[in-house]
Amino acid sequence: MSTTVKSKNFFIIFFLIVTCYCPPIFSYCEDYFDALDHNARRSVACPLVKDDLSRYSKRDDDDELKIKVSRFQCDNATEETCKNVRKTFDEAAKVISETFILKSTINLDVNFTNFCISKPSLCDVQGGKRVVIGGARSARNMLLLDDDDVARLYPQSLVKQFEFKKHPEFSSIDIIASFNSIVDWYFPSQKTPIRSKQRDMLYVVLHELMHGMGFFTLWGDFLVSDDPKDVLITTRPDIINDNNQTVFNGFKEAAFDRLLIFNRDQTRLTKVSEELNQFAKAGTRFKSDVDLIRKFLDSKQVNVARDMTKITTTPKTISTFPAPSEKVILETSIKPFQGGASMTHVDEKTYLNTPDFLMTFLPVPGKTLEELIAEVGGKGPIGPKLKSIMESLGLATKEKPNPSRPRLAS
Numbered sequence: 001m002s003t004t005v006k007s008k009n010f011f012i013i014f015f016l017i018v019t020c021y022c023p024p025i026f027s028y029c030e031d032y033f034d035a036l037d038h039n040a041r042r043s044v045a046c047p048l049v050k051d052d053l054s055r056y057s058k059r060d061d062d063d064e065l066k067i068k069v070s071r072f073q074c075d076n077a078t079e080e081t082c083k084n085v086r087k088t089f090d091e092a093a094k095v096i097s098e099t100f101i102l103k104s105t106i107n108l109d110v111n112f113t114n115f116c117i118s119k120p121s122l123c124d125v126q127g128g129k130r131v132v133i134g135g136a137r138s139a140r141n142m143l144l145l146d147d148d149d150v151a152r153l154y155p156q157s158l159v160k161q162f163e164f165k166k167h168p169e170f171s172s173i174d175i176i177a178s179f180n181s182i183v184d185w186y187f188p189s190q191k192t193p194i195r196s197k198q199r200d201m202l203y204v205v206l207h208e209l210m211h212g213m214g215f216f217t218l219w220g221d222f223l224v225s226d227d228p229k230d231v232l233i234t235t236r237p238d239i240i241n242d243n244n245q246t247v248f249n250g251f252k253e254a255a256f257d258r259l260l261i262f263n264r265d266q267t268r269l270t271k272v273s274e275e276l277n278q279f280a281k282a283g284t285r286f287k288s289d290v291d292l293i294r295k296f297l298d299s300k301q302v303n304v305a306r307d308m309t310k311i312t313t314t315p316k317t318i319s320t321f322p323a324p325s326e327k328v329i330l331e332t333s334i335k336p337f338q339g340g341a342s343m344t345h346v347d348e349k350t351y352l353n354t355p356d357f358l359m360t361f362l363p364v365p366g367k368t369l370e371e372l373i374a375e376v377g378g379k380g381p382i383g384p385k386l387k388s389i390m391e392s393l394g395l396a397t398k399e400k401p402n403p404s405r406p407r408l409a410s
């Protein structure tokens with residue numbers, strides 16, 4: 001009799017343990033399809049999968065580059081140019097691999113083509129004065145939980161380096177990159193000095209790969225009202241369409257946004273995200289996207305967004321603190337706010353003539369990367385502040401082999 005009772009109790013306890021420790025089966029991911037269009041994305045539920053940890057240790061041992069061009073498409077260019085483009089990515093991979101300890105391979109999908117043919121609007125920016133030279137972004141972002149219990153979106157290339165036993169399923173490509181073949185690119189194989197309008201491709205590729213590996217904010221002008229002067233800056237609203245309705249799942253930050261602070265009072269921008277999230281509970285349904293924006297315009301939170309518009313277009317108002325005593329001022333001088341430029345770069349005036357010039361907004365034409373490094377007295381393309389920012393996102397270096405890392409969001 002007593003044996004039976006004991007077995008039953010054991011069963012109940014075992015059952016509770018199994019129930020309490022049951023991990024989430026799916027995680028939230030989002031996939032991007034176009035390196036140059038942040039709207040070309042899709043939310044996906046990615047299953048949690050187990051990884052064979054022995055594979056990670058094997059990877060540690062080999063000397064192969066951990067950044068690889070897995071897909072390469074080169075159109076509207078000579079064979080020699082295509083070869084040079086490919087070589088540039090290999091060179092960039094070498095620079096990044098020498099600076100950071102990459103434990104898992106980062107796969108790139110590179111497309112080099114004439115944007116004026118494939119995407120004419122990108123060749124006609126500001127009334128034809130400018131063309132888009134290229135860009136890169138993470139192919140898949142994953143929602144992970146930080147030490148402040150806020151879930152943020154991490155690029156897959158970074159998540160791979162955390163060596164989780166279980167992780168959201170990885171897509172075959174980590175970073176998608178597109179570069180415009182119409183640009184007058186400079187490659188080191190060119191035997192003549194760089195011309196005044198040429199751009200060193202290695203400089204631009206390294207800059208873009210840093211974006212793809214996590215140097216990006218999710219603060220932006222996502223909610224567009226009828227009045228073009230009424231710009232609203234928020235973190236990115238997570239919206240899905242379901243049965244012809246708009247489901248709002250909260251405003252979401254990127255991993256990069258965790259350490260942002262206001263220079264005026266040293267408070268965190270995450271506090272503002274929290275205020276914005278008072279607008280509606282995750283899962284709230286609206287009749288349409290327009291209905292959501294109208295309701296937001298009628299909410300208290302619209303004033304928070306308008307205040308952010310002023311701050312993010314006033315110079316030197318926001319910094320990131322990748323380490324306790326390391327402050328890096330971000331780009332907030334661009335007016336009006338420009339998605340993909342504002343806040344997602346370091347302040348040009350402060351850092352252009354320093355070893356941390358790489359992540360200023362506009363790459364300097366007419367100078368090679370090597371010349372620029374020599375001019376500012378740098379030791380390499382990745383300056384100390386940039387290195388510190390990437391470490392704070394979770395990339396290991398010789399000096400900081402165990403950076404903090406997020407955990408799975410349940």
Ligand SMILES: [Zn+2]
Pocket residue numbers: 207208211340344345360361
């Ligand atoms: Zn950039």
